[in-house]
């Protein structure tokens with residue numbers, strides 16, 4: 117998982133960047149790291165074993181990218197496009213996503229727990245066995261998505277759409293929901309308990 121090397125700073129337990137002895141946080145030229153990551157995505161559309169924690173991305177084009185075994189915890193993504201990407205065992209926990217597009221994303225075993233989503237589009241996606249525990253979700257569109265076995269428990273979901281979704285074995289336990297439509301979906305096959313606020 118990620119690079120099998122930790123940052124050489126004695127008090128740091130974060131994974132080192134590829135081709136570096138340091139993690140992203142302790143790297144002086146952070147812009148160079150981000151530029152190289154964007155170039156990698158532009159050229160190969162693939163990223164594997166990348167760990168960039170607590171970085172900010174704006175207008176990042178991740179369309180059709182294949183992101184595997186990578187860690188972007190605590191990152192901020194603004195106006196980034198993940199549409200038609202494949203996210204396999206990718207970690208985005210405690211991240212912030214504003215105005216991002218995830219249309220037709222294929223996500224398996226990926227983690228978004230503790231993250232905040234504002235005005236994001238997940239429509240037409242396959243996001244199975246993915247973790248959305250404890251997310252804050254405002255004005256997001258999950259319509260026409262397969263969310264089989266994904267976990268939204270303990271989340272706050274406001275003014276969002278889960279219309280025409282497959283919710284089989286999806287976990288919505290102890291979720292705070294307001295202004296959310298499940299029209300044409302199958303909430304009866306989910307672990308579903310609404311708490312209105």
Ligand SMILES: [Zn+2]
Nearest residue numbers: 123128139142
């Ligand atoms: Zn470090």
